[in-house]
Each structure stands twice: as C-alpha cells, then as structure tokens.
Amino acid sequence: MKFFIDFSSSSLNKYGEELCGDKVEFYHDEDKFIAVLSDGLGSGVKANILATLTAKIAITMLKEGLPIEDVVDTVIHTLPVCSIRNLAYSTFTIIKVDSNGIAYVAEFDNPSIFFLNDREVKKIEWSTSEINGRKIKESKFELKEKDILVFVSDGVIHAGVGKILNLGWQWDDIQKYLKANTNRNMSSKTVTNLLLGACDQLYMQQPGDDTTVATIKAVTPKKAVLFSGPPIDPNMDKTVVDKIMNVRGKKIVCGGSAGNIVARELDRELKTSFTIIDKDIPPIGYIKGIDLVTEGVLTIRKATGKLEKIKDSTDLKFLYEEDGASKLARMLYEDCTHIKLIIGRAINPAHQNPDFPNELSIKLYVLNELKMVLTSLGKIVEVEFY
Structure with missing residues (x-):
C-alpha cells in the first residue's frame, strides 16, 4: 500500500451497562484497509448483539470484495426495521482505503466523519444513493500523508446533553475541538483518546449513551x-x-x-x-x-x-x-x-x-x-x- 493505516478505536459504555452497544471491526493487509463502526439501537446486550452482527457481516463481505449494495442489502434483511420506532436496528460507517491511498466512505445514519489535515478540517463532497429504501451517503477522495479521519457513534454528538450542554456536543463543536487540539504528528491512538476523554468529561463520567471514537491516519510504512x-x-x-x-x-x-x-x-x-x-x-x-x-x-x-x-x-x-x-x-x-x-x-x-x-x-x-x-x-x- 502507498500508506500504512495507523488505526485505533475505543469506547465508553453507557453508564450502568456492562456491554457496549457500538462495535468496531477492521481488516488490514498489503492491499487494502477496511473499518466498520456499527451502532446498535438502544444499549446493553441487545444493542451489542445487533451492532456486532452488522459489523461482522459488513467486514466479512467487504473483505471478499463485494459491493456496498450487497452489504447494505444483507444487513437490512438480517436486521429489519424496528416496528415501534421505525428506526433501523443498527447504523454504520464504512471506510475502505485501497493500495493507492484512495479512501471510500459509506455512512448510514451515523454522524459524518471528520477529515483532518494539519488542524484544517477538509470539506467532504457526498453523494446520496438509495438501497432498499435506505439512504446511504458515499464519498471517495485521495488521502495524503498524515491525513486523519475520525468517525464516531452518536454518543459523541450527544455528549453532555442534559448535563453540561443543553443540546449535546454538536458536529460543528466537535470539528472546532479537533481543529484546535490535534495536529498531524499525533498518532491515531492519541487523537482517539483526546476526543473520547473530552466526551467523558462532558458526560461527567456517566455516559448517557454508548460512545465510540475511531481514528485512521495515513503514515509512511516503517x-x-x-x-x-x-x-x-x-x-x-x-x-x-x-x-x-x-x-x-x-x-x-x-x-x-x-x-x-x-x-x-x-x-x-x-x-x-x-x-x-x-x-x-x-x-x-x-x-x-x-x-x-x-x-x-x-x-x-x-x-x-x-x-x-x-x-x-x-x-x-x-x-x-x-x-x-x-x-x-x-x-x-x-x-x-x-x-x-x-x-x-x-x-x-x-x-x-x-x-x-x-x-x-x-x-x-x-x-x-x-x-x-x-x-x-x-x-x-x-x-x-x-
């Protein structure tokens, strides 16, 4: 690969829960990198199972080179829509990086990713497609050395809601925080810990939702x-x-x-x-x-x-x-x-x-x-x- 993908992820469980309702899976070889972040509906055991199923299905199919349409179709038919809330049982973010450093991102009802380059947040051009009635956001762009992608579950967006902040930590607020507090020399683990630590403080160490941060950084192989x-x-x-x-x-x-x-x-x-x-x-x-x-x-x-x-x-x-x-x-x-x-x-x-x-x-x-x-x-x- 043109770049090695430095990757890390970490989660905060919803306060009082032993299992996290978010799940991250990744795969890495000499030709490609794939990561999936899935957020199960609700929290606890049920959410954990739903998120795990979604992430496992997606990563397995993507490793075999199947298109996003097949992945979404399989996930949708495996995990139907909740009849009470009319919501998908599990949302997801998928990121693939090929051997030439081209990143492909697909999002379904998860917060949009943050694309960082030396404290600048790059704007991502999205296209929207519909697969089996589900709107999927997609984007493709080239990574340069030390570019950083941060993707999160909605627990990050909700951090502090009802406690320190009335409406939670909005996407633009997180963007400003990352722009002010990260730099291109930080490892993916440092960026992940920094953002997750801020969420933990906003939640006053009692997270109101499962909260997951995953970070990708393009680095020269060593x-x-x-x-x-x-x-x-x-x-x-x-x-x-x-x-x-x-x-x-x-x-x-x-x-x-x-x-x-x-x-x-x-x-x-x-x-x-x-x-x-x-x-x-x-x-x-x-x-x-x-x-x-x-x-x-x-x-x-x-x-x-x-x-x-x-x-x-x-x-x-x-x-x-x-x-x-x-x-x-x-x-x-x-x-x-x-x-x-x-x-x-x-x-x-x-x-x-x-x-x-x-x-x-x-x-x-x-x-x-x-x-x-x-x-x-x-x-x-x-x-x-x-």
Whole structure:
C-alpha cells in the first residue's frame, strides 16, 4: 500500500451497562484497509448483539470484495426495521482505503466523519444513493500523508446533553475541538483518546449513551525486524544476521542466545546493563548497530502484556518506563508498522528445566501471542522460522 493505516478505536459504555452497544471491526493487509463502526439501537446486550452482527457481516463481505449494495442489502434483511420506532436496528460507517491511498466512505445514519489535515478540517463532497429504501451517503477522495479521519457513534454528538450542554456536543463543536487540539504528528491512538476523554468529561463520567471514537491516519510504512532464538542449523546463523542487518528500520534482538549469535557474526561486543529497573524484568543489553537487545521469553511476555493494554487504555504512560519490556512494547507500537519476526526453533536447554515456570518452556507460544497482539493493533506481521 502507498500508506500504512495507523488505526485505533475505543469506547465508553453507557453508564450502568456492562456491554457496549457500538462495535468496531477492521481488516488490514498489503492491499487494502477496511473499518466498520456499527451502532446498535438502544444499549446493553441487545444493542451489542445487533451492532456486532452488522459489523461482522459488513467486514466479512467487504473483505471478499463485494459491493456496498450487497452489504447494505444483507444487513437490512438480517436486521429489519424496528416496528415501534421505525428506526433501523443498527447504523454504520464504512471506510475502505485501497493500495493507492484512495479512501471510500459509506455512512448510514451515523454522524459524518471528520477529515483532518494539519488542524484544517477538509470539506467532504457526498453523494446520496438509495438501497432498499435506505439512504446511504458515499464519498471517495485521495488521502495524503498524515491525513486523519475520525468517525464516531452518536454518543459523541450527544455528549453532555442534559448535563453540561443543553443540546449535546454538536458536529460543528466537535470539528472546532479537533481543529484546535490535534495536529498531524499525533498518532491515531492519541487523537482517539483526546476526543473520547473530552466526551467523558462532558458526560461527567456517566455516559448517557454508548460512545465510540475511531481514528485512521495515513503514515509512511516503517519496518522492523525482531530476532529471537537460535536457528536449528547453526550454519544459518550468518544468513539470519545478514537478513537482520539488511532491514531498513528498527532492529531488535530478544534472548541471550540470539544476542550472542548477532554479536559473534558482526564481530561486535555484547554489553549487558546491570541496572535493575524492575525486579521482574531482566536488564537490557547493547550491540552496536542494533536498536534494542533484551532478554527473551520473560521480556517478550511482559511486553505482550503491555501491548494488550493499549486498546482499552486512555493513558499510555506504562509504555514509557525504562525497563526492557516497556522499551520493546513502545518500539513495536510506536516505531513500526511492518514487523518481521525471525524465530529460531533450536531448543534452549534452560527452557526445559523442570524448576522453571511452564510458560518458559514454550517460546513459540509466547512469540505467537506477540504476533496476535500486534496484528490486533493493526500491524502487518510476517514470520520466518529457522
């Protein structure tokens, strides 16, 4: 793709509800990005089910390349109109970005998206079509680097209604807020947290409706490689290290054996820090030309746990601590869009010690968990085994 799509979403549940009536689904590969935000009628369990069905149906069909007409037709026939309120059971916003950076947006009864470019809110030209009696707004436009699209459920528009504001936070008010408080250097997560935090304040921490913010940012792809574990065949050591050093991007080595292999093949010294930042996380190391050297399984496990917290966190301070796991999580989240995991499958004798915790005997499981979490955060992850 011309751009990597930095994506994030987060929600506030209606006060007193355990489940959110909004649902966000997204899909990302080398050729396209698709995101769907669905808002179920009402709140609680019923709304959650309706929104989930809509989002799942839409994302599945769009991934297969089916046209918007088929998607809307299927959703409408699966979720009929409420006979009492004469309202659709679920509304939605769909955004697709193709490999050339062309964005397509379709909206059905959701608030219009916000198109930001360096604190300027761009006007979007809409066309309206009717599909099975439903009016669908559509638009197509080109994204440029660092352009940001923000799309929301109506809980954002209603923020503060009956409390701080008489009529809620109107679309124009949100537009002015985003224009004044965001800039092109912010990540999608920062923009999402900023807007959602403002909504939470307007609701006085008691949201009167399910409130969801999702943000897309077009960024230049940034690559990284993470090497962990010695190859089964020691003759492949040089091949692996050459592959690492040829990557234009962040170079990460996890594990003592992997670190020794890299240092030996590069004929450079492996230095170990003796500063204990966290007693549960081993110290980091240093090799000239490598951006980060850490211990293996323990550090990867801790880093994976930190990455898992990102989606539902409004404060990412835990990524800025100085221990090896925080450094690893921060680098993978903030400095990389495409990540190649180079995994050696030779058995580390230390991991087979029966006195060690069970999780230490399953390096591949831990690395697979890392891959799944990174993928859930929208990263493009490739794995090579040696």
